[in-house]
Amino acid sequence: MTTVLALPVLLPVLAAGASLALRHHHTTQRLLSVGVLATVLATAITLLVRADQRGPQVLPVGGWDAPTGVSLVADRLSALLLTVSILVALSVLVFAIGQGVTEPGNETAATFHPAYLLLTGGVGLAFLSGDLFNLFVAFEVMLGASYVLITLDSGRARARAGMTYTMTSLTSSLLFITAVALCYGATGTVNLAQLAGRVAELPEGLRSALSLLLLVVFGIKSAMVPLHFWLPDSYPTAPSPITAVFAALLTKVGVYGMLRTQTLLFPRDDTWILLAVLAIATLLIGVLGAIAQDDVNRLLSFTLVSHIGFMLLGLALFDVAGLTGAILYVVHHIVVQATLFLAAALVVHRTGTAALHRMKGRAPPTALITLLFLVPAMSLAGIPPFSGFIAKLALFQAAVAEGSGTAFALLGAAVLTSFLTLAAMARLGRKAFLETVPGPSPASSAHPAPPASPASPPAPPDDEAHQEVPARLPGRLMLGATCAMALTGITLAVCAGPLARLSERAADDLLRRDTYRTAVLEEEGR
Amino acid sequence: MNTLDATLATVVGGLFAVGFFLLMQRSLMRVVLGFVVLGHGTNLLLLSAGRSGDPPIVEGPMRQVDGYADPLPQALALTSIVITFGLTTFLLALAYRSWRLTGHDEVRDDLEDRRIGTARERVDAGERTDAGERTDAGERTDAGERTGAGERTGAAEQTRDRREGTAAEEETPEDLA
Numbered sequence A: 001m002t003t004v005l006a007l008p009v010l011l012p013v014l015a016a017g018a019s020l021a022l023r024h025h026h027t028t029q030r031l032l033s034v035g036v037l038a039t040v041l042a043t044a045i046t047l048l049v050r051a052d053q054r055g056p057q058v059l060p061v062g063g064w065d066a067p068t069g070v071s072l073v074a075d076r077l078s079a080l081l082l083t084v085s086i087l088v089a090l091s092v093l094v095f096a097i098g099q100g101v102t103e104p105g106n107e108t109a110a111t112f113h114p115a116y117l118l119l120t121g122g123v124g125l126a127f128l129s130g131d132l133f134n135l136f137v138a139f140e141v142m143l144g145a146s147y148v149l150i151t152l153d154s155g156r157a158r159a160r161a162g163m164t165y166t167m168t169s170l171t172s173s174l175l176f177i178t179a180v181a182l183c184y185g186a187t188g189t190v191n192l193a194q195l196a197g198r199v200a201e202l203p204e205g206l207r208s209a210l211s212l213l214l215l216v217v218f219g220i221k222s223a224m225v226p227l228h229f230w231l232p233d234s235y236p237t238a239p240s241p242i243t244a245v246f247a248a249l250l251t252k253v254g255v256y257g258m259l260r261t262q263t264l265l266f267p268r269d270d271t272w273i274l275l276a277v278l279a280i281a282t283l284l285i286g287v288l289g290a291i292a293q294d295d296v297n298r299l300l301s302f303t304l305v306s307h308i309g310f311m312l313l314g315l316a317l318f319d320v321a322g323l324t325g326a327i328l329y330v331v332h333h334i335v336v337q338a339t340l341f342l343a344a345a346l347v348v349h350r351t352g353t354a355a356l357h358r359m360k361g362r363a364p365p366t367a368l369i370t371l372l373f374l375v376p377a378m379s380l381a382g383i384p385p386f387s388g389f390i391a392k393l394a395l396f397q398a399a400v401a402e403g404s405g406t407a408f409a410l411l412g413a414a415v416l417t418s419f420l421t422l423a424a425m426a427r428l429g430r431k432a433f434l435e436t437v438p439g440p441s442p443a444s445s446a447h448p449a450p451p452a453s454p455a456s457p458p459a460p461p462d463d464e465a466h467q468e469v470p471a472r473l474p475g476r477l478m479l480g481a482t483c484a485m486a487l488t489g490i491t492l493a494v495c496a497g498p499l500a501r502l503s504e505r506a507a508d509d510l511l512r513r514d515t516y517r518t519a520v521l522e523e524e525g526r
Numbered sequence B: 001m002n003t004l005d006a007t008l009a010t011v012v013g014g015l016f017a018v019g020f021f022l023l024m025q026r027s028l029m030r031v032v033l034g035f036v037v038l039g040h041g042t043n044l045l046l047l048s049a050g051r052s053g054d055p056p057i058v059e060g061p062m063r064q065v066d067g068y069a070d071p072l073p074q075a076l077a078l079t080s081i082v083i084t085f086g087l088t089t090f091l092l093a094l095a096y097r098s099w100r101l102t103g104h105d106e107v108r109d110d111l112e113d114r115r116i117g118t119a120r121e122r123v124d125a126g127e128r129t130d131a132g133e134r135t136d137a138g139e140r141t142d143a144g145e146r147t148g149a150g151e152r153t154g155a156a157e158q159t160r161d162r163r164e165g166t167a168a169e170e171e172t173p174e175d176l177a
Helices: A002-021 A026-054 A076-102 A109-128 A132-150 A156-187 A192-199 A204-221 A230-237 A240-265 A273-292 A296-317 A320-351 A367-381 A387-402 A405-434 A476-494 A496-512 A514-525 B006-023 B028-047 B071-102 B111-117 B119-125 B127-139 B142-151 B154-168 B172-176
Strands: A057-060 A071-074
Touching (some): A002 A026, A002 A057, A002 A071, A026 A057, A026 A071, A026 A076, A026 A109, A071 A109, A071 A514, A076 A109, A076 A320, A076 A476, A076 A496, A109 A132, A109 A240, A132 A156, A132 A192, A132 A240, A156 A192, A156 A204, A156 A230, A156 B006, A156 B028, A192 A240, A230 A240, A230 A296, A240 A296, A240 A320, A273 A296, A273 A405, A296 A387, A320 A367, A320 A387, A320 A476, A320 A496, A367 A405, A367 A476, A387 A405, A387 A476, A476 A496, A496 A514, B028 B071, B111 B119
16 A cells, blocks of 8 residues: 555656657646646645644655665655655646746756656655755755756856856755765664664764764755855746745755754753754845845745754744744645745736846736735745644744743744845735836837946846846736645745644654654565 | 774774865866765765674575674675765766856855845945946956866956956946945
């Protein structure tokens, strides 16, 4: 019955191959991608229900039992994150299809689908992997696909940003192999469940070194300050649906890796001061960066960096309450950040520019777009009825309950960041929605070209972020996908009670460790 | 728990040092080479995580398990070699594309970063800079860029970057002011 565990990995990867073969049949390709992701979503929900009711689900791949062979494990945390991730990936896919339909003559669509499916397959494998080396392979599958996606149809800016992104990710991957090699050299296993037991027997210094190395690896992947510089440089240059899915999934997989390895392999009894300091730095530097930005997507990328800090905060507290908050925050942030990027894409689509200072006088976004932006923006800032408030409340309560000086410092930084996020969102909203002139006039007549422009060379093709495209109305699919995401965000807030309890059980599993270990290792006996 | 012997440790350490040094260069070609060298370093480290010197597992009469080399690090290293190989080809393609598009293989600074960093100065400088920049922007050609890359002096690099920054953002000064 646990064969179902293989589906979130197997289906997208097989479909990616089929999709590549079908690259001349665009409609079939689209239907295949949507169909596969919908099936995977159903599988993920099944896994979540089963993991919650019957404990971690384990599948020994290839017939070798746990410590010998590679196993796939779905416990509450991984199943929950998998479900939310696939849901977001599906919505973003629909959005991307909508955007591709509205822009005929898009040559990159054929490569987009296989790479996208491979990306979701990699994300699935990363969440389900029960083995450190397999986790590395999952990251490579996922990142390999993301390198292709970020450099799709590349002009100058994209080639440059893609290079930055690729090099940074590759460096962290190499550090990851180094960590795997050192772990294996020290303990003689790469199975996470078995490592958990053996790492505890290692000398203190060696254990800290391995813990720090893994922290750096996942810190780069999840854009933790001071390892975040690559993110705001590279994400905004990609096409907006791709930025949305990267922002939602890739950094969160990094956070998941951090949660999993640090709690399972390197348990500690009290607050982790180093991570607390890093969390404060991430919170503040990220949001201050966001306030300084002029480009919509860059601004959102900086808030993404900043809000990674909330998840680090939860992990730094290292107790059930803190981890519950961190898990809730990851779930909330996956949905909300993707919605924001999609809404921003709609705004850019409508006004024809991503630069805030040029939005003045452009065609204003419609009321629906305004609403679609407002909901996730308020949620991100943590305004009460939305999911951000619930996740933040859980974190704040955890910090207050902890009661130490570090916890209060974290609390202060988090509160300040929430206000600054609100300020950044308000500024974005004012520029994009209030200062645009009402009326149906298209951008070109409302904003005549400056007199010098005929003499100057034509806009360079690399400048995608600021390319002047005519104002258009977004297609139904784009609006529909964004609406679905916004509604998911609201549903998270409505279902806050069950979700919080589920997160708490997941956090409890993380700290107890035995649930995971016995579930994986008892397979040995059968 | 295995221990590295001194030679292997020195070689791995040396490869890491050279790899990271090359990764921090401006030239894309060196960065790619840095990745390759660093990849070799990690693969060697992975390989050395098992015991070395024993025979591999082969068919035939069963010997004691202790007598064989640990096959797992070899399998891991093989996987990792395949992955690094694939990604190296991708990197080379990307570097080639970047060279085709820009005419040189340097990693450039981020325009938007620079624009935000200098927004204040540009507003302060006002009209004079505005006129000067506009001429610069008009003159910008691919040939000019290539010469700039050839000179590779700090000053030339700065000028080029500034020129590109303003060329892409030519309406900016009056918009901000």
